[in-house]
Structure formats: C-alpha cells, structure tokens
Amino acid sequence: MKLVKYLLLVLVSIQVNSQSDAEVLEKIYKASLTYGKSYEWLDYLSNQIGSRLSGSLGAEKAVEWGKAELDSLGLDKVWLQPVMVPKWIRGAKEYAFIETKSGRTTTVNICALGGSVATPALGIKANIVEVHDFEELADLGEDNIKGKIVFYNRPMQPDIINTFEAYGGCVNQRYKGAIEASKYGAVGVIVRSMNLRLDDLPHTGSMTYENLSVSKRIPSAAISTNDAEMLSSMLALDKNIKFYFKQSCKQLADVQSYNVIGEIRGSEFPNEYIIVGGHLDSWDLGDGSHDDGAGIVQSMEVLRLMKELNINPKRSIRVVMFMNEENGLRGATKYAEVAKSKNENHVFALESDAGGFTPRGFSFECSDAVYNKVLAWKPLFEPYLIHHFVKGGSGADVGPLKSDTTVLAGLRPDTQRYFDHHHASNDTFDAINKRELELGAASMTSLIYLFDKYGTSSISNQEQIKN
Template sequence: MKLSRTLLLVFVISAILQFQAQTDEAVIKDIYKTSLTNGNSYQWLDYLSNQIGGRLSGSYNAELAVNYTKTELEKLGLTKVWLQPVMVPKWVRGAKEYAYIESSEGKTTTVNICALGGSVATPGIGVKAEVVEVKSFEELATLGEANIKGKIVFYNRPMQADLIQTFQAYGGCVNQRYKGAVEAAKYGATGVIVRSMNLRLDDLPHTGSMTYEDLPNDKRIPSAAISTNDAELLSSMLKLDTGAKFYFRQHCKQLKDVQSYNVIGEIKGSEYPDEIITVGGHLDSWDLGDGSHDDGAGVVQSMEVLRLFKVLNITPKRTIRVVLFMNEENGLRGGKKYAEEAKTKGENHIFALESDAGGFTPRGFSFDCNDANFNQVLSWKPLFKPYLIHYFEKGGSGADVGPLKSETNVLAGLRPDSQRYFDHHHASNDTFDAVNKRELELGAATMTALVYLYDTYGVNPISNPSTLKD
C-alpha cells in the first residue's frame, strides 16, 4: 500500500511537471510570435534615435529621452511609472576636433580623431609635438620621462583579432583609453592619442570614457581617439620618419553636475510583490551617433518586456520592473543610485537582467550567480533551443545592474552576436540604420522569455519537486 501511494505521488508530480513544461513552451512561443508580428521595440527605437538622437549624460537630448520613455511607459497601463532623480556629470564636446600628421619635411596629412569623454581641451591654438608610440603602460614606464616629456603619447595596442569573444578583446586594450592620460602625464607628456577600440580598419574614431583620477587640473592633458586606419598610418609614418609630429585641437569642457533621472516602471506582483525582477538598459549614449546599439536597443527591449506581459495578459507573480538607467557611459551614476535606494528601502531584487551589448541576433545569456541557481537556468535551456538560443554561461551581467549583486540573487546579461558590435560602438555609425528590426525583436522576446521563467519559478533551484511552492 505504501509503495502504491509513493508511485501515485511520483505519477502526479510527473504529470504536473509535464503540464507546466507544456505551458512554458506555449507561453514562450506566444512571446516570440507577438514580438515578431506585433512588437513595438523597433518603433520606439526609431523615435529615440531619429527624433531625439545622441543622448549624452546631462544634455538636452538626454532630458528629451527621459520624458519620451516615461510617457511611453505610462501608455502601457503599468502599476506605476516614476522618475528617480540622480545627479550626473555634464561634459560637452564643443566644435569638431581637427588633427594632422606633419612629416619632418613639413607636409601634412589630415587624420580623423575625436575627444575622449571627460577629456580637457587643448589650448586654443592646439597641441603639436613629436610622437612616442607605445602599446602598454609597461613600455611607457621603460621609456621614462627622458623620452616622453613634451611629446604626445600614441597608444597603439589593437583589439586582439583572434579572440572569438569580442568583449574579451575590448577588455584587453580598453585600459589605454581609460587611464592613458593619467599614465602619460606622470612622465610629462603633452597629450595622448589612443587607437580606437575597433576590430576593423576604417576612418571612424571611437570615443569612450577616460579618467584623470585625482590628477590636479593643471596637470591634466588632452586625450583623443584616432581611427584605426589613421592609427595604422601614423604608426607607419613614425617608422619611416622619426621626426614626424602630430597636431590636434579640441574644444571639450567639463561643466558642473546637473540633475537627471532614471526612468522606472513596474507591474506589481500578484503573489510575491516584494520579490523584484528588474530588466533594463542605459538611456544615455555618446554623442557621435544616435546610440541605437549602445544602448537604445537595450532600452526599448527592456520596455518591450513589460509591454509583452501586458499584451499577452500574463499576470506576474513577482513584481516586474523596468529601469532605464542614466549615465552608464561616463559615471554609472544611475546604476549606483538605483542600487543605493533599493538597499535603503530594503528591496529584495531576486533577478536583474541587462541588455547592453547591441541589438544584434541574440545568442543567449551570461549569468552571475551561485551554482545552484546556474543549474536551474540550465534546466530551462531546452525551452530556448527552438529559437537558436544556446549560450548559457557563467560570466558578467551588466554595469548598471552590477551594484544589485547579493549572495543569493541572479544577475544576467543578454548576449547577442558580438562580431559587428565594435564596428559601431561609441562611433558616428552607431545609428538606427545599423539595427535590424527582426534581430532587435528576437532579443526582446528572448529577454521576456527568461523574465517569464524567473517570475514563474523564482530563483530557488528545483531540487525537490514536492517542495515547489509556485
């Protein structure tokens, strides 16, 4: 009799799990179908990119983007939409930069540069000096002040082309952009030129953030990025003509901090409202393009997650919250502010997902979590197989959601195909025409499917079906 009851219990549990799996498959199929046939992410991105444009932190365009996205979220009929104030830096580029290489014979060749975000301006007449080419800070230190003082340091370490993970290649050389000026100033350099973080050869300079750390204002030197084609040209000319000089002029300026906002909307959970699932991207962008891939795509995909829940009449058990973070590019003020207030309020963020790797075809996710929770997400992998989503790996999540990390929660990052991402990243060709509608919508559906599963099952691994509380 006892054995019969045990077998019956096993049968019932098996039937329940099979039914739930079929339900999950059906819901996820509807999510993809709706995103691809009745999506709104591409329409939102069109307006954000083409009607507003680049959204540099503290700018008028950033303010327009805050108002636009708040209004659009309010149209979705969410439980609540609000603005979270945050003070952000205000850096302005000014007039277009200008640069040329001058041979020892006095012949000049114009090249393409752009100021790095946070850089000081050159003197009004610009800076012209001999050039020292290096590929690392160690090489810089070896040369020392005797070989660097009064010269322009040219950092020319390229992204490593044989790395399939392009973000790994980016991480392998981005320190020369971020800290290049600080390191060069130690040895009396008069300026810094950095090879753009780009895997292909083209004429587009790529901007990005840089720091002076605690360097006094009078010791700060101007820092600019040079296109990869022109970096190759400059390197070649220096090998042939050691007396060649470089000239550049830029007019950027750091102003006082200004108030901006994170844009937040949520659907209140019906069963566990105190368990919060957050999905987001960053609303600010650099100013050279319109920020469609970085990170307009992540913004509209995150908004679409909540819209799909509403359109498909999915009543979440847990609170689903979208956060459009401000100032990821040059300060991370929005992400830090959100996490700070969440901690003050004692909010329980069980899962947070960020999309900040472009609007290309989704491949999967990277997860920052413990082994038990990672095993849980691996059990969901078959649900994504029909949509060619196969990448489920431990790794980083996103800069904005990173401050939410705890010992028990799960952070994740959407991982689209990244092979073309750095062709556009922080450059003037990060524009709406570079985003494929279908790829963008597939990413939004993939994010929604994962949020749905976390809402359904929570973050507790299913180690014993009989203890399943949902």
C-alpha cells in the same frame, strides 16, 4: 486592421498562465516578431531624439519620452528617480594632422575622449612616441616622453572570438592612458580606437584623471584605426614626425537627471523584485541605437508583452532605464542605493547592453547551484537558437545590485559586429535589424517569465519545467 490585430492578440493570450512553458515562450516570440513595438520605439528614440549624452538636452528629452511611453502601457506604477550626473560637452569638431620633417601635413580623424580636457586654443603640436602598453611607457621613461604626445596603439586582439574580451584587453589605454602618460611629462595622448575593423571612424569612450590636479591634466583623443595604422607606419620610417591636434571639450558642473522606472506589481510576492533594463544615455557621435537604445526598447517590450499576453507575474517586474552608464554609472549607483535604503529584495536583474544584434543566449552571475538549475531551461530556448548559457559577467548597470542572493544576467547577442559601431558616429538606426532586435526582446521576456514563475530558490530540475 487594428481590430484584426487586437483579436489575434486576444487569441494568443488566452489561458497563457495554464499552458506549458514551451507554449508560453512560443506565444512570446510570435507576439514580439509579429506585433512588437521595440523597432518602432527605437526609430523614435534614435531619429527624433538622437544622441543622449548625460546632462544634454537629448538626455532630457529621452527621459520625458521614456516616462510617457511607460505611462501608455498601463503599468501599475511609473516614476522618475532623480540622480545627479556629469555634464561634459564636446564643443567644436576636433582637428588633427601629421606633419613630416619637410612640412607636409596629412589630416587624420580623431575625436576627444569623454571627460578629456581641451587643448590650448591654438592646439598642440609636438613629436609623438608610439607605445603598446603601460610597461613600454615606463621603460621609455621621462627622458623619452617629456614634452611629447603619447600614441597608444594596442589593437583589439583579432583572434579572440568573444569581442568583449578583446575589448577588455585593450580598453585600459583609453581609460587610464592620460594618467599614465602625464607621469612622464607627456603633453597629450592619442589612443587607437577600440575597433576590430579598419575604417576612418574614431571611437570615443570614457577616460579618467582620477585625483590628478587640474594643472597636470593632458588632453586625450581617439584616432581611427586606419589613421592609427598610417601613423604607426610613418613613425617606423621617421621618429621625428610631429602630430597636431585641437579639441574644445569642457567639463561643466553636475546637473540633475533621472532614471525612468515602470513596474507591474506581483500578485503573490510583490516585495520580491525582478528588473530588466539598459541605459538611456548614449555618446554624442551617433544616435546610440545599439549602445544602448536597443537595450532600452527591448526592456520596455518585456513589460509590454507581459501585459499584452496577460502574463500576470507573481513577483513585481520593473523596467529601469538607467541614466549615465557611459561616463559615470550614476544612475545604476543611485538605483542600488535607493533599493538598499528601502530594503527591497531584488531576486533577479537582467540587462541588455551589448547591441541589438541576433541574440545567442545569456550570461549569469550566480551560484553554481542556481546556474545548474537555470540550465534546465536551456531546451526551451533551443528552438529559437538561443542556446549559449554561460557563467560570466552580466552588465554594468545591474552590477551594483550584486549580492549573495540576487541573480544577475546579461543578454548575449552575436558580438562580431558590435565594436564596428560602439561609441562611433555610425551607431545609428540604419545599423539595426528589426528581426534581430525583436528576437532579443522575446528572449528577454521569456527569461523574465521563467525567473518569475520559478523564482531562484525554487528552481529544482528539468521535471519542474513544463515542456
């Protein structure tokens, strides 16, 4: 069976470099969907290693695994790039309940936000006040907030089709909610989970205290959407109900970790770099299959497919597994710093960090001139229903590479289910669809192939593309 697969792959790879772009893309998609490794890789990363919070044993194991797998691909170079990362631990499972005036309690589902301080050992119980934004918080002022727990209850806006836009419209209450509430004497913060679905799963995520002194830092936790609805309804009936929560999280000293990098050296322009990547770390509640195990294995698959199909790139192609996107972006910052110090010329950077769902297209951060040229490739992707090419954001990890000459891009899968799993305990391998994952890997490989072949300054018009 292995011999048959090998012979078929040899047939697929014959004369790839002399064929039309449409023919090459067809072979890329066929290889990914028929003999892809992304699903197998993700199975191991998710089920054998599991969650990979920065500084954890899982993250350390993921680094070792990533390097070993890249070494097995026969790349020209594989290495680890050291980076210091934060080490935050959740501790014992959080506990919370709502208490009515009569003393009746109702348990609710919460989880500490990443970076939060712990509650006192016996927890916190106080009256709770509901707000929807920082303006409403300011209007209430210290007289109505001091000594209370602030409950941020602004949902993701359901009528926004782009769910990342809806997420962006409410995530500030999670990230800066504790800072704002502490200004008015609040003793804690509870934030509605960033989730369009009504369920019982609290969603974690990063928060910040910025330069707030340790003595003024207040604990911050997320509450599930179902429990947020119930808490809001109970407050509407009785403003004097109390909320209790207990969490044991802790911030420890920074520890050393690594970005994992592999490279195929370019045959004509080896000092021009194209990178593809995602983040190797994840939150600790699930196993990080969608966020961002999917992006990691899709990026690895780009280089594997190029090797399998004998696509010899003109430019140097790197896969970068960034560490610490979730709570610090230290890996991306370090990679960009090193690239700048070495005066490396990064011409294109593609990121996958929006889940392993059905790919719909790409977003690009580039000049209008380059974008208009890239649109000439759109017909090549339309047979695979990858036709959503837009100007917009790329990704957090490639962001530090932004310059006047570097084109940044992000894979854009269907977003409608992504936030059902984002930063929650159900971000697990069973939520991954093999075919959708492999389509994303093929789409990324195809875009990398085209950018390598035509560069960014030499893309001119449709006549250049071999359809």
